[in-house]
Structures are given as C-alpha cells and as structure tokens.
Amino acid sequence: MTTSRPGGHDQRPGERGDLLDPRCPTRQLLDRIGTKWMSMAVKVLAEEAPGELRFAELRRRIPGISQKMLSATLQSLVRDGLVARRVESTVPPAVHYRLTELGLSLEGPLSALRVWAETHMPEIGRNNQLADESTLDQGVRRVSW
Amino acid sequence: MTTSRPGGHDQRPGERGDLLDPRCPTRQLLDRIGTKWMSMAVKVLAEEAPGELRFAELRRRIPGISQKMLSATLQSLVRDGLVARRVESTVPPAVHYRLTELGLSLEGPLSALRVWAETHMPEIGRNNQLADESTLDQGVRRVSW
DNA sequence: GTGACAAGGTCACGTTAGGGAACTAGCCTG
C-alpha cells in the first residue's frame, strides 16, 4: 500500500513528490504493520514462538479475521521474511507458520507500541470525546435556528 | 478508519467478530500512526520540541505533503491531544503547533520503530525481491507457451 | 456418492485514504 501514486495524472520525475516513498523505511514499515491484521498476527505468533501455528489455529486465535485476510496477511509476512511457512506433506497437507528471527526482532518495538497504546489510548479516547462535544455545541448553535 | 464495519449486512451482537474494535487499543493506535503523514508529522514536531512550528514551516519540512493532508493530519493530532494548536491573532493570523506531553511520550516507541525500520527494512526489501523473482519464474512457465 | 475438512483462491462489492485543483478570509504591497 501507498506504493503506487493514485493521483489523477502521471508524475514527471524530478518534479516534486518522488522523494517520500523510496527514502523512508519507516513509511514502508508502517504500511506493513498498519494493515488491519498484521500486528495481531505477529503478536499471536510471537506468543507461541519459537513454536509454530497452523492456519486454522491462527484463525481461532485472531477473532474476526476471514480466511482470505488471514491468507493475505500471512502471504505478506512470508514474503517479507518475517514468517516462515512449512508445508507438511501429510494426509491432508498441513501448513505451519512461525516467526523468523527477523519477525521476532520486530516484536520488541511492536510490544513497546502496544504498551503505550494500552496506557495512553484511554486518554486519547477522552480527548476525542471532548473534541466531539465542543464541535457538537458549535453545530447546534450553527445548524438549528 | 477501521472503526465502521463496511461488510455487507448487519452484525448480531455476541455472534462473533465484535470483540476486535472496542477491545484493541493497539489497533486504534495503528490506525492513527499508520496513516501516511502522521508519524512524519510527529517526528518533525518532536525534533523541534519543546518549540513550535507554523503551518508553512511544517509543509516545508514534510516534503510532498499537500496543504489538505497537512491540515487533516494536524487536525487529527490536535483532536487526539497529541499536538497543541495556538493561534496568534496578529496581522495575518499565525498558527503554531507543538507536541503535547502525550505526543512526546509517543516519540519513544515511535523512534524505536524507526530504528528497527532503518536497520531491517533493507533486509525485507531483499526478501521481497527474492520472492518476486521466484514467482516471476513460475509466471513465465505458466503463462507463455 | 455425498458430505466434511484443510488451506486456501477468486469474484463482486462497498468504504475509505489520499491526491489535485480551486476556492475562501482578511490584510498588505505595487
């Protein structure tokens, strides 16, 4: 995501605006972990590390995810080398997933973010409520006669 | 974002799938910092902290951002209480932005993520290249006769 | 032979993020 430029027309190179994508590794990382299920999958796999989890078990541990999204998420993670996929050629072929070393190294910063979220998101929620209320006041004053 | 459920039909509560949005502060945080300019804005403001920056100066320091997106980004940050907005009622009214204490506290985990990105994203890039090449091979074998 | 399971893939769809271009307000300069 955010890898192509959806804007209306083509971009002349060297014009302005092509310096943000290639240069910023943080953007690329956030494009990955910012997708809806990525961080959840990493967390679940990290809890099991260095063990493995199968597709159906992952589905069970990530409530609300569809097969399609789990599949897509895992494909991205494998493609990035954060997760290893191991196919066991048994009776019905079983597929096992585990975090690679790279994936495990991401768990550090990611769990720091989780801790921050758990401690500070309630405050952000309150701030949003306050903002909503004040704009509501203005809305009432402006809209109804 | 990711706060409404766009899926085709309504959700019976207690059925399955309503436990992911309200319960997960990490999701809410990632929905915020995952947007394209959020983390960039926080970083730029953090570099200047505890000083302030004006709208035009922020634009200059965030290459490629449009007025519209900068405006929207700052509004979200202010709404969340991560950034404080101060209007100076001078000749042309000047608006100053600075990180709040809450915003500054986010810089810690966020910069940890940036460090991780800078050290490990090249490896992820290589992994993706390898994946592209192997699927390209398969594509050639499958598609052209 | 009909159904179930595993691990997905594909299709059709709606929502949303993000981009561009143009417009606004009041004041200042030429």
Next chain:
DNA sequence: CAGGCTAGTTCCCTAACGTGACCTTGTCAC
C-alpha cells in the same frame, strides 16, 4: 485594483483495503 501572503476548506476522483460468498483439490468418514 490586481496580485500575494497565511492557513485553511471544499469538491471530485481513483486506487487500495477489507469483507462476504462461493469455488477448488485431495483425502477421509458414513
């Protein structure tokens, strides 16, 4: 009075994200 500055806002558009529903391939149970 034409034009420019600041700090935005508004409209319109597209591409990507995410969802649900259905299809697949192969083996096992009834």
